[in-house]
Amino acid sequence: LVGVGTELLLGQIANTNAQYISQELADAGVDVYFHVVVGDNLERVASTIATALDRSEVVVVTGGLGPTPDDLTREGVAAALGVALRRDDHLVGVIKRIFEGLGRVMPAENLKQADLPEGATPLEPEGTAPGLVLERDGKLLFALPGVPWEMKAMLGKFVLPALRDRAGESTLVTRQVLVMGLGESMTHEKIADIVAEQTNPTVAFLAGRGQVRVRITAKAETEREALELIHPVEQRIRERLGEAAVPGGRTTIAQALGDALRERGASAAVAESLTGGLIGAALTETDGASDFFLGSLVTYATAAKRDVAGIDEDVLDRNGPVSERAAGALAEAAAAHFGADMGLSATGVAGPTEQDGMPVGTVFVGAAYGGRTEVRHVRAYGDRDHIRQFAVTSTLDLGRRLLHRGP
Amino acid sequence: LVGVGTELLLGQIANTNAQYISQELADAGVDVYFHVVVGDNLERVASTIATALDRSEVVVVTGGLGPTPDDLTREGVAAALGVALRRDDHLVGVIKRIFEGLGRVMPAENLKQADLPEGATPLEPEGTAPGLVLERDGKLLFALPGVPWEMKAMLGKFVLPALRDRAGESTLVTRQVLVMGLGESMTHEKIADIVAEQTNPTVAFLAGRGQVRVRITAKAETEREALELIHPVEQRIRERLGEAAVPGGRTTIAQALGDALRERGASAAVAESLTGGLIGAALTETDGASDFFLGSLVTYATAAKRDVAGIDEDVLDRNGPVSERAAGALAEAAAAHFGADMGLSATGVAGPTEQDGMPVGTVFVGAAYGGRTEVRHVRAYGDRDHIRQFAVTSTLDLGRRLLHRGP
Numbered sequence: 006l007v008g009v010g011t012e013l014l015l016g017q018i019a020n021t022n023a024q025y026i027s028q029e030l031a032d033a034g035v036d037v038y039f040h041v042v043v044g045d046n047l048e049r050v051a052s053t054i055a056t057a058l059d060r061s062e063v064v065v066v067t068g069g070l071g072p073t074p075d076d077l078t079r080e081g082v083a084a085a086l087g088v089a090l091r092r093d094d095h096l097v098g099v100i101k102r103i104f105e106g107l108g109r110v111m112p113a114e115n116l117k118q119a120d121l122p123e124g125a126t127p128l129e130p131e132g133t134a135p136g137l138v139l140e141r142d143g144k145l146l147f148a149l150p151g152v153p154w155e156m157k158a159m160l161g162k163f164v165l166p167a168l169r170d171r172a173g174e175s176t177l178v179t180r181q182v183l184v185m186g187l188g189e190s191m192t193h194e195k196i197a198d199i200v201a202e203q204t205n206p207t208v209a210f211l212a213g214r215g216q217v218r219v220r221i222t223a224k225a226e227t228e229r230e231a232l233e234l235i236h237p238v239e240q241r242i243r244e245r246l247g248e249a250a251v252p253g254g255r256t257t258i259a260q261a262l263g264d265a266l267r268e269r270g271a272s273a274a275v276a277e278s279l280t281g282g283l284i285g286a287a288l289t290e291t292d293g294a295s296d297f298f299l300g301s302l303v304t305y306a307t308a309a310k311r312d313v314a315g316i317d318e319d320v321l322d323r324n325g326p327v328s329e330r331a332a333g334a335l336a337e338a339a340a341a342h343f344g345a346d347m348g349l350s351a352t353g354v355a356g357p358t359e360q361d362g363m364p365v366g367t368v369f370v371g372a373a374y375g376g377r378t379e380v381r382h383v384r385a386y387g388d389r390d391h392i393r394q395f396a397v398t399s400t401l402d403l404g405r406r407l408l409h410r411g412p
Numbered sequence: 413l414v415g416v417g418t419e420l421l422l423g424q425i426a427n428t429n430a431q432y433i434s435q436e437l438a439d440a441g442v443d444v445y446f447h448v449v450v451g452d453n454l455e456r457v458a459s460t461i462a463t464a465l466d467r468s469e470v471v472v473v474t475g476g477l478g479p480t481p482d483d484l485t486r487e488g489v490a491a492a493l494g495v496a497l498r499r500d501d502h503l504v505g506v507i508k509r510i511f512e513g514l515g516r517v518m519p520a521e522n523l524k525q526a527d528l529p530e531g532a533t534p535l536e537p538e539g540t541a542p543g544l545v546l547e548r549d550g551k552l553l554f555a556l557p558g559v560p561w562e563m564k565a566m567l568g569k570f571v572l573p574a575l576r577d578r579a580g581e582s583t584l585v586t587r588q589v590l591v592m593g594l595g596e597s598m599t600h601e602k603i604a605d606i607v608a609e610q611t612n613p614t615v616a617f618l619a620g621r622g623q624v625r626v627r628i629t630a631k632a633e634t635e636r637e638a639l640e641l642i643h644p645v646e647q648r649i650r651e652r653l654g655e656a657a658v659p660g661g662r663t664t665i666a667q668a669l670g671d672a673l674r675e676r677g678a679s680a681a682v683a684e685s686l687t688g689g690l691i692g693a694a695l696t697e698t699d700g701a702s703d704f705f706l707g708s709l710v711t712y713a714t715a716a717k718r719d720v721a722g723i724d725e726d727v728l729d730r731n732g733p734v735s736e737r738a739a740g741a742l743a744e745a746a747a748a749h750f751g752a753d754m755g756l757s758a759t760g761v762a763g764p765t766e767q768d769g770m771p772v773g774t775v776f777v778g779a780a781y782g783g784r785t786e787v788r789h790v791r792a793y794g795d796r797d798h799i800r801q802f803a804v805t806s807t808l809d810l811g812r813r814l815l816h817r818g819p
Contacts, residue, residue, distance in 0.1 A: 014444045016434030017616070019426045023449070027423030037421045038456060042430070042447035049445065179422070190479045190519040190540075197521075200481070209452070210480055211419050212559070220424070275689075275710070281696030282682075282689025285710040289688030292764050292796060300716040303682070303692040303708035305701070309750055313707060343716055357699050384514060387539060389699055391561045 006037060007057050009069035009078050010151055011044040022067045022156055029160060034175040034224060035063070035168050045069065050081030054146070058085065062144050063171070065164060068151030070134040072115040078148050079137070083122035086141060090120045096127050096135055103133050128163050131155040138163065145171075177224050178231035182242055183251040184217040185258055185402040192217045195245050199238065206235050208242070215385075215398035216258060248406060258401040259287040265408050266297035266347070271374075273404065274343035275301035276314050276335035278326070278352040279368070283397045299343040304335070314338040327352050327363045332380045336371035348373040349404050351396045355389045366392055370400040372407045379407055413444060414464050416476035416485050417558055418451040429474045429563055436567060441584035441631065442470070442575050452476065457488030461553070465492065469551050470578075472571060475558030477541040479522040485555050486544070490529035493548060497527045503534050503542050510540050535570050538562040545570065552578075584631050585638035587646055590658040591624040592665055592809040599624050602652050606645065613642050615649070623805050625663060655813065665808040666694040672815050673704035673754065678781075680811065681750035682708035683721050683742035685733065685759040686775070690804045706750040711742070721745040734759050734770045739787045743778035755780040756811050758803045762796045773799055777807040779814045786814055 006023045013020055023040045030037050038061060043053045050069065057064040069078030083090045096119035104111035121127060121137055128136030134150040136159050147164050149156045184192050189212035193200065196219070200208045206223035221238055225231035243250045255261040266273055275284045285301035288294055304310040307326045311318055316334045324330040332350050340348030353368030354360045366385045371378065381403050385395035413430045420427055430447045437444050445468060450460040457476065464471040476485030490497050503526035511518035528534060528544055535543030541557040543566050554571050556563045576583075591599050596617055600607070603626070607615045613630035628646055632638035650657045662668040673680055682691045692708035695701055711717040714733045718725055723741045731737040739757050747755030760775030761767045773792045778785065788810050792802035 008447075013431075014434055014447065015438050016431045016436075019428050019431040020447070021426050024420075024423045024426040027421055029423075031422045038451065038453075039460075040415075040420065040427070040447070040449035044445065053446075188516075190522050191516075193480045194519045194521065209418060209482055210478075211424065212478070220419075222422075277689070279696075280689075280693070281701070281705075282684070282687075282692030282708050282710060285689030285712070286687070286693055289686075289712060289762075290797070292762070294688070295713065298688075299713040300720060301689050301708075301710035301712075302720075303689060303710060305692070305696060305708075306706040306750070309707040312751070313709075313749055342720055343713070344719070355696075355699070386514070387561050388565065390697070 006040045007053055007064060007066040008040070008042040008151070009045065009050055009066060009081070010042070011075070013042045014044045022151065022153060025153070025157065026065055026067070026160060029165060030168070031177050031179070033165055033169055034177045045075040045077055047077050047080055047084065050077050051084035054081055054085040058141065058144055058146060063168060064144070064146045066146070066148040067156050070118065070136065070148060070150045072112065072118055072133075079117070079120050079122065082125070082137070082139075082146065082148060086122060086124075086139075088123040090122055092116070093119050093121045093127060096121070099130065099135070100133060103130065128159055131158040136163070138167070175224055175226060176228055176231060177222060178228055178235065179220055179222045180232075180235050180239055180254060181256050182219040182221070182239060182246070183256060183258065183261060184219060184246055184249050185215075185251055185398065185405070187217065187246070187249045188212075189217050192219065192246065192249075196242050199241055199245070203238060206238055208238065215395040218256060248409075251405065252409075257287075258398050258405065260291055262401045262405045262408070263288060263291070263294065263297060265405055269408065271346040271408070272297050272299050272343075273347040273349060274299045274339040274345035276339035276342075276348065276350045277301055277303055277400075278305055278310070278335070279355045280351050280393050280396050280400075281305060283393055284349060284351060284400055287397050287401065299345050302339060302342060310335070314342070325361045325363070327354055327361055327367060327369065329369055329380045329382060332369035332371035333373070333378045336373040336378055336380075340373050346374065347404060347408065349400050351400045353385070353392070353396055355392045357389065368392070368396045368399065370396065370403050372400070372404045374404070374407050375411070377407065379403060413447045414460055414471060414473040415447070415449040415558070416452065416457055416473060416488070417449075418482070420449045421451045429558065429560060432560070432564065433472055433474070433567060436572060437575070439584060439586050440572055440575055441582060452482040452484055454484050454487055454491065457484050458491035461488055461492040465548065465551055465553060470575060471551070471553045473553070473555040474563055477525065477543065477555060477557045479519070479525050479540075486524070486527050486529065489532070489544070489546075489553065489555060493529060493531075493546075495530040497529055499523070500526050500528045500534055503528070506537065506542070507540060510537065535566055538565040543570070545574070582631055582633060583635055583638060584629055585635050585642065586627050586629045587639075587642050587661060588663050589626040589628070589646060589649055589653070590663060590665065590668060591626060591653055591656050592658055592805065592812075594624065594653070594656045596624050599626065599653065599656075603649050606648055606652070610645060613645055615645065623665060658812065664694075664697075665805050665812065667698055669808045669812045669815070670695060670698070670701065670704060672812055676815065678753040678815070679704050679706050679750075680754040680756060681706045681746040681752035683746035683755065683757045684708055684710055684807075685712055685717070685742070686762040687758050687800050687803050688712060690800055691756060691758060691807055694804050694808065706752050709746060709749060717742070721749070732768045732770070734761055734768055734774060734776065736776055736787045736789065739776035739778035740780070740785045743780040743785055743787075747780050753781065754811060754815065756807050758807045760792070760799070760803055762799045764796065775799070775803045775806065777803065777810050779807070779811045781811070781814050782818070784814065786810060
């Protein structure tokens with residue numbers, strides 16, 4: 006995949022086009038080997054496209070098809086192939102009619118959008134930018150506009166059908182196992198032999214923010230056959246990882262806890278401190294959260310833990326606001342204030358400096374459910390953002406484990 | 413910039429590391445020519461790094477430095493340079509101590525993170541993955557972990573200082589003007605002539621999530637000279653944009669409001685609904701928030717607005733939980749519950765379906781300060797995530813405007 010545009014190289018936008026196309030191609034069973042981003046420079050666009058055609062069977066270029074002088078993909082494709090650009094009369098008509106339809110006069114510079122490298126076939130525009138496709142030595146090159154909605158529409162209409170035809174019958178399917186509380190290396194150590202012996206499905210790891218995802222990807226002729234290859238491997242992995250493997254196919258612990266609460270018809274509320282509201286925000290990230298989430302008391306100031314959450318002055322004075330006792334009391338207060346079945350809590354030190362004698366990264370998380378209250382002391386590391394995220398996932402995971410054990 | 417990881421090629425994550433590094437390098441005056449992403453395949457990692465070193469003076473590799481067998485960046489660098497890997501005793505000690513500090517035994521496979529290509533110097537790990545730097549024929553190659561917070565810390569500590577030294581006498585300085593409530597095209601329309609006439613400094617736009625940032629970038633021999641070029645342009649832009657231009661150099665509205673509260677010695681509390689805790693989370697994102705932030709009532713369920721925030725049954729029944737009246741009452745309740753000088757609120761419909769007869773994207777935000785309560789009805793668009801973020805920035809901006817007008 007080749008992305009063309011200096012705005013990408015300046016970091017003004019992320020290359021989400023490459024992400025989207027990669028997902029679609031993975032679903033279609035096409036292996037993507039490289040993403041390349043190049044700026045609005047003719048020589049570098051041309052050499053990048055030439056290299057891409059050299060090492061891949063299919064090249065998808067996005068961006069650089071607009072009407073301004075810094076839109077150079079058409080010229081770059083022509084230069085890479087050593088062919089000339091020709092103005093396409095049919096496309097001139099198409100573009101003129103688009104502007105007529107908008108009740109506007111076509112600016113003269115838009116005429117260059119009707120230029121095509123020799124041998125290319127135009128792809129009808131979704132906005133005002135036509136795409137193009139050409140075949141060379143049995144290889145396919147597509148050029149699509151960089152505007153995401155135009156790119157997506159053209160990808161679906163022209164690129165994916167052509168590639169499905171080429172790929173024949175095969176499809177890639179991925180299942181993910183969410184692993185909480187083990188870390189990437191420990192997870193790997195427990196299933197290293199399974200990983201090593203697998204070729205189809207393959208097993209890979211994705212780690213970050215207090216959670217690890219194990220990805221099991223199979224290639225087969227149909228989705229059903231792929232899932233049949235995945236199933237026994239997923240079972241073995243889940244058995245090895247035990248309670249650390251979150252049941253179901255969810256990829257975030259917030260979604261997994263939400264599912265578990267929903268299944269039991271149970272409601273949840275939160276009392277949080279260092280996370281500032283992130284636990285409630287995580288639980289409400291996906292829609293349908295009103296099925297189980299009632300609310301959260303964000304008691305950032307110590308006085309708010311007393312005055313708003315009603316935590317005993319005694320607990321706060323003797324144990325401190327960052328303590329096992331405070332975390333337990335906050336979880337219970339959350340459930341009581343909102344009348345929820347489950348109360349969750351987090352208190353700790355996000356940094357950058359220690360607080361009440363506790364070092365940065367000290368976090369206590371709590372969960373109260375069915376008359377039982379559990380508290381975990383977790384040691385988070387990294388920067389403020391990472392410590393807060395770790396506190397969020399640790400809290401939600403404690404809730405998930407307590408819920409699975411039942412009241 | 414070379415990103416290593418099959419998860420990128422499968423589209424499971426976007427290459428936000430490349431975006432972040434590109435922004436930082438642009439600020440440092442370094443031109444980025446290519447982004448490349450390659451999967452966890454030794455041959456392709458090695459050839460990509462070799463090509464990158466061939467055509468660039470500086471190569472920054474991210475990812476592939478973890479402990480698992482599919483982490484291949486160390487091997488890829490060694491293969492690209494035709495050198496061997498050597499285990500570094502000092503790094504072995506460093507990694508062991510990290511695990512000791514976490515109270516865990518180092519898994520055997522983490523030892524490979526102490527391997528270095530001959531001639532490389534280790535970069536001390538932020539998490540558990542060390543980075544590396546090496547020089548070859550006057551060119552620099554850095555390898556950083558793929559985990560964003562580790563990458564960011566190492567980039568700031570090692571890469572940027574080294575590149576600033578290389579860039580010699582010229583320096584790029586950027587000042588940003590945060591613009592709230594105008595949108596990108598309206599902002600551009602108001603200052604188009606200033607943008608067009610500028611060459612040094614240049615003026616660019618960055619838009620997203622309810623805020624626009626105008627970036628003014630000057631190149632000069634010293635930072636002071638650059639700031640002298642920027643100052644008059646920034647002044648003209650701020651005059652044109654009026655109250656929409658947030659005073660100070662902050663790049664998020666949460667930071668700007670935090671500064672304004674701190675200056676006045678004023679405290680703030682929140683009562684939020686559709687945002688689920690994101691307003692409190694935004695205010696506590698940077699450290700020092702305890703100077704002004706007391707807490708938040710996340711009243712997601714309608715009953716919680718009554719039982720926890722104490723909103724009149726009457727208001728909820730007659731006006732509905734998503735209404736101007738409810739937003740005003742929530743802002744006042746926030747201030748009252750926490751004893752804060754300022755109360756902020758947001759209530760609305762994040763979607764995907766309408767609620768209480770209100771369409772998706774309907775948002776009411778409120779602020780109470782110095783005896784005055786103001787409410788804004790904002791129409792947010794986009795997906796659930798975008799609507800919630802828009803509600804956050806709209807709430808904080810209303811608070812900022814009310815505060816600036818004084819009690």
